[in-house]
Amino acid sequence: MPGTLLMAPNETxxxxxxxxxxxxxxxxxxxxxDGVATLGVSGVEIDLGPGHPAQLWxxxxxxxxxxxxxxxxxxxxxxxxxxxxxxxxxGAKFAANLAGHAPHLTARAARRRSWKWGLLLAAIxxxxxxxxxxxxxxxxxxxxxxxxxxxxxxxxxxxxxSMTEGHKECVDAHGVAALSNLSxxxxxAAPDGVSFNVRVYDWPLMNAFAVPGGQIVLTKGLxxxxxxxxxxxxxxxxxxxxxxxxxxxTGIIRSVGLAAAVEIMLGGGGLANAGLMLAxxxxxRGAEHEADLDALHLLKGAGIAPKGLGNFFxxxxxxxxxxxxDAKSGALTWLRTHPPAAERAKLVRQQSDYPATPALDEQxxxxxxxxxxxxxEPQKPGSGD
Numbered sequence: 001m002p003g004t005l006l007m008a009p010n011e012t013x014x015x016x017x018x019x020x021x022x023x024x025x026x027x028x029x030x031x032x033x034d035g036v037a038t039l040g041v042s043g044v045e046i047d048l049g050p051g052h053p054a055q056l057w058x059x060x061x062x063x064x065x066x067x068x069x070x071x072x073x074x075x076x077x078x079x080x081x082x083x084x085x086x087x088x089x090x091g092a093k094f095a096a097n098l099a100g101h102a103p104h105l106t107a108r109a110a111r112r113r114s115w116k117w118g119l120l121l122a123a124i125x126x127x128x129x130x131x132x133x134x135x136x137x138x139x140x141x142x143x144x145x146x147x148x149x150x151x152x153x154x155x156x157x158x159x160x161x162s163m164t165e166g167h168k169e170c171v172d173a174h175g176v177a178a179l180s181n182l183s184x185x186x187x188x189a190a191p192d193g194v195s196f197n198v199r200v201y202d203w204p205l206m207n208a209f210a211v212p213g214g215q216i217v218l219t220k221g222l223x224x225x226x227x228x229x230x231x232x233x234x235x236x237x238x239x240x241x242x243x244x245x246x247x248x249x250t251g252i253i254r255s256v257g258l259a260a261a262v263e264i265m266l267g268g269g270g271l272a273n274a275g276l277m278l279a280x281x282x283x284x285r286g287a288e289h290e291a292d293l294d295a296l297h298l299l300k301g302a303g304i305a306p307k308g309l310g311n312f313f314x315x316x317x318x319x320x321x322x323x324x325x326d327a328k329s330g331a332l333t334w335l336r337t338h339p340p341a342a343e344r345a346k347l348v349r350q351q352s353d354y355p356a357t358p359a360l361d362e363q364x365x366x367x368x369x370x371x372x373x374x375x376x377e378p379q380k381p382g383s384g385d
Contacts, residue, residue, distance in 0.1 A: 017093035024048055027084030037089045039097055044077065046087065057081055059102040067107035068099045075105075149213070152249055156213030159252065160199075161378065163209060164217060168375035170200040175371025178364040179218075182229070185359070186237050189301020196240055202372045208235050210242035212249045220372045226312065229368070233302070233359035234295065234309025241294030247287050292347060305356040310348030 022037035024046060035048035043058040057079040065076040065086075072095040077087045089095075099106050183198045190196075198216045206221035216239045218232075226232045242248060283291070299306045360368060 017091075018097055020089050020091035020094040022046065022087055022089045025086045025088075026082075027086065037087065037094070039094070039101055044087070044089075044098075055082065057087070060104075062102050062105060064105045067110040068095055068102075068105045069107045070096070070099075072096075153213035153215075155249065155252060156211045156215040159211040159248070160215055160217060163211065164201045164203070164378055166378070167201040167203040168372075168377060170202055170220065170372035170374070171376050172367075172371045172374040174367040175200070175369075175373070178360055178368040179371065181364065182233060182236065182359055182368070185302045185304070186233060186240060186298045189298050190240065190244060194244055196243060198236065200371050201378075202375050208239050210239040210248050212246075212252065214243050216240065216243065223369050223371070226369075227315070228308055228311075229358055229360035229365040230305055230308025231312035232308075232368070233304050234299065234306060234312060237295035237298040237302075237304075238291050238309065240298055241291030242283070242287075244294050245287065245290050247283055247291065251283070292344065296347075296351060300351075300354055302359075303354075303356050304359045306348045306351050308359070310345040313344045 016038075018039040020037055022035050023032045024035055025032045033048045033052060035046060035052070038045040038047070040056065043056045044062070046055040046057065048055075057077065058081065061079050061081060063078045065078070068075055071092075073092045074088065074090045075095050075098060077089065078085065079087075089098075103109055179198055179200065183196055187194075187196060194214065196214045196216055198218065200218045200220065200223065203219040204221045204224075205219050206225050207219050208222055209217040211217065216236065218236070222235065223232065226235075295309065296306055299309075358365075
């Protein structure tokens with residue numbers, strides 16, 4: 001606290017607990033001025049003697065450098081009524097009586113304000129976190145983005161191998177070339193440094209999966225149900241969107257735990273059910289919408305119309321509704337892990353027209369649909385490519 005007054009109190013101030021000697025500092029280069037402060041009806045009245053105008057600092061506008069506590073022997077005040085000025089008043093009785101006139105200066109009031117701001121800050125943080133998670137954001141995504149590509153590749157290999165176990169990989173040369181051309185065309189608008197490895201498996205299930213490390217699995221069932229290359233391009237672009245946003249990485253890490261995921265990525269063994277887990281995870285509506293927007297961006301960058309994706313969803317939704325046997329057997333499961341067809345179709349219709357050509361020419365499209373003419377046995381989990 002500031003030093004004591006240079007002048008001694010006199011009998012007048014001692015006899016009135018509402019009056020005490022004070023030292024006023026204007027905040028400018030002038031020297032401090034000693035005077036008398038009085039607790040008036042509406043504020044602190046300041047009398048600095050001849051040559052200085054009387055001042056009144058209203059109670060409700062007073063501020064104190066430190067909260068006025070029950071054992072205070074002095075106070076240091078300021079007021080917007082005298083910008084830059086300060087008033088040091090000595091006297092325990094004066095401080096105690098000031099607390100009664102200006103309770104907002106007390107330690108209790110300061111604690112109450114701290115609690116109020118603390119609760120407000122906690123509420124803001126909680127709302128921010130909730131909004132972030134609702135939008136699909138997670139600290140795990142930041143962690144996944146910081147991982148070396150080789151680590152994410154190992155995690156993707158483990159997931160892909162367990163997911164496709166028992167199904168042969170489709171490797172007909174002409175079909176692989178057509179798929180490679182389509183993937184390269186869609187990848188043109190992908191962020192720098194992002195690449196994809198797309199494979200097809202001889203699997204009647206109509207589905208597509210994005211797995212960590214930019215890997216994507218398409219099934220023969222999906223190619224058989226598609227009626228145009230634009231439909232396949234739309235599905236592939238959507239899965240690429242999941243890869244761009246690193247949804248597969250964050251999903252697996254969230255499910256198996258960070259330690260287990262890191263062990264896999266460091267080559268400490270595969271996770272037997274990683275693929276099944278990823279296939280059954282499902283993404284939040286916010287994450288699916290992110291992938292949708294990425295897909296539309298990729299399709300536009302590739303000059304491929306987005307209508308194929310919308311048509312595919314509407315048509316397959318009808319197929320699934322009409323064919324309950326397929327629905328029960330799991331042959332048509334992609335729709336159950338993605339947003340409703342009507343919602344997707346509406347998003348596609350909202351897109352502005354732009355110059356577009358078919359995703360593949362007719363010959364390449366037929367070659368892609370025939371990619372499973374040649375197949376190879378799947379590799380054992382953990383054996384690498």
